[in-house]
Amino acid sequence: MQAYSKSFAVDSTTGGDAHIGQDRFLFIQSFSTEKFESKKGDSVMINGKKIFITGGAGFICSTLIGKLIERNDVIIYDNLDRNSINNKDYFNHSNLRLIKGDVLDINKLAESAKDVDIIIHAAAIAGIDNTIKSPVRTMRVNMLGTANVLEIAKNNKLERFIDFSTSEVFGSHAFKVDEISETSIGAVGEARWTYAVSKLASEHLTYSYYKEYQIPIVTIRPFNIYGPGQIGEGAIQIFIRKALKNEDIYIFGDGNQIRAWCYIDDMIECILLCLEHKNAIGESFNIGNARAVTTIYGLAQIVCRVLNSKSNIIFKPELSADIELRIPGTTKAKDLLGFQAQIDLDDGIRRTAEWYQAHFDEMPELPKMFQK
Ligand SMILES: NC(=O)c1ccc[n+]([C@@H]2O[C@H](COP(=O)([O-])OP(=O)(O)OC[C@H]3O[C@@H](n4cnc5c(N)ncnc54)[C@H](O)[C@@H]3O)[C@@H](O)[C@H]2O)c1
Numbered sequence: 001m002q003a004y005s006k007s008f009a010v011d012s013t014t015g016g017d018a019h020i021g022q023d024r025f026l027f028i029q030s031f032s033t034e035k036f037e038s039k040k041g042d043s044v045m046i047n048g049k050k051i052f053i054t055g056g057a058g059f060i061c062s063t064l065i066g067k068l069i070e071r072n073d074v075i076i077y078d079n080l081d082r083n084s085i086n087n088k089d090y091f092n093h094s095n096l097r098l099i100k101g102d103v104l105d106i107n108k109l110a111e112s113a114k115d116v117d118i119i120i121h122a123a124a125i126a127g128i129d130n131t132i133k134s135p136v137r138t139m140r141v142n143m144l145g146t147a148n149v150l151e152i153a154k155n156n157k158l159e160r161f162i163d164f165s166t167s168e169v170f171g172s173h174a175f176k177v178d179e180i181s182e183t184s185i186g187a188v189g190e191a192r193w194t195y196a197v198s199k200l201a202s203e204h205l206t207y208s209y210y211k212e213y214q215i216p217i218v219t220i221r222p223f224n225i226y227g228p229g230q231i232g233e234g235a236i237q238i239f240i241r242k243a244l245k246n247e248d249i250y251i252f253g254d255g256n257q258i259r260a261w262c263y264i265d266d267m268i269e270c271i272l273l274c275l276e277h278k279n280a281i282g283e284s285f286n287i288g289n290a291r292a293v294t295t296i297y298g299l300a301q302i303v304c305r306v307l308n309s310k311s312n313i314i315f316k317p318e319l320s321a322d323i324e325l326r327i328p329g330t331t332k333a334k335d336l337l338g339f340q341a342q343i344d345l346d347d348g349i350r351r352t353a354e355w356y357q358a359h360f361d362e363m364p365e366l367p368k369m370f371q372k
Pocket residue numbers: 054055056057058059060061077078079080081082083084101102103104121122123124125126141145164165166167221222223224225226231232
């Protein structure tokens with residue numbers, strides 16, 4: 001708690017909205033006597049809800065759905081640019097409905113999300129490769145798509161609206177960043193910041209709907225999530241897929257970029273807590289595993305060691321501005337939700353590799369720049 005009060009004091013002196021700062025400060029203070037304790041294995045139960053998930057076919061939410069589907073009705077709204085749901089064994093579950101649609105189509109969104117209890121908004125253009133290919137689409141989908149989903153949220157009596165931002169909003173040097181650390185907008189023209197700014201703008205918009213329309217929002221900022229089912233970009237899955245075949249692993253830049261790696265099951269546990277716990281409403285959370293930290297070069301070496309691979313590690317010129325250092329401060333999630341990531345890197349890599357080994361044939365090709 002101490003950390004928040006100190007940081008909020010700093011926040012309101014840096015030109016932030018003093019009223020909002022004080023509001024949230026008082027809320028957190030009043031909460032401080034009832035820390036939420038949860039231990040790994042506590043099952044958080046969401047029951048009998050109608051849950052609408054944009055980007056539900058993607059890596060994170062297709063995994064989340066496995067935890068929700070038995071006791072709830074789930075609607076996926078996704079344009080299927082990426083598809084991690086089709087290889088889940090609950091893909092044909094009678095409680096699951098898949099609507100192919102674009103978040104830029106507000107009429108279809110409104111039609112599809114009638115009378116829902118919970119909205120989880122994860123649809124986004126993610127990954128540097130995508131942003132380089134189409135910065136316009138990145139900005140439009142991430143900003144205008146979020147604006148559309150928030151607008152249709154107003155038509156429902158929602159119990160929760162979960163929004164996914166990104167750790168990228170904290171810029172190039174993000175050491176133990178907490179939820180009210182300064183965000184960064186970077187230089188115009190750098191693909192990396194195009195993505196970060198599109199997410200940051202949608203984060204501000206989401207919080208504004210909480211202030212103005214009392215939509216019960218929660219913003220989650222994932223810090224490098226990996227695990228079974230990831231098919232987009234993401235260094236671990238690319239390194240693992242290469243290492244399993246003993247193919248060259250490419251590192252863009254000098255490889256000393258530092259990251260914290262969070263296994264998908266930990267992320268899912270935290271989303272469930274955000275859905276369940278009233279203290280999450282109106283809050284943002286930096287979610288990652290601050291103990292599973294290594295450089296990108298170190299990660300390639302760990303993957304090769306854990307998987308006993310003969311891959312060579314090859315360095316290539318960097319692609320765009322990079323994040324030098326990114327480790328989350330996770331005290332707020334621990335204090336308010338009882339969340340702490342549990343799965344260490346070796347274990348997570350082993351579990352992820354087992355999954356890729358079993359699903360190689362179903363994997364889409366890696367983006368060109370990662371291929372041989
Ligand atoms: N995985 C991570 O480490 C990470 C890190 C930071 C932020 N995030 C954010 O978390 C969320 C989920 O991430 P993920 O890893 O599951 O990503 P993902 O790319 O696997 O999933 C995103 C989904 O959105 C869908 N989509 C894209 N454009 C769409 C559109 N216009 N209309 C409808 N659907 C569309 C895609 O088809 C995909 O299924 C995203 O918002 C992402 O930006 C993830």
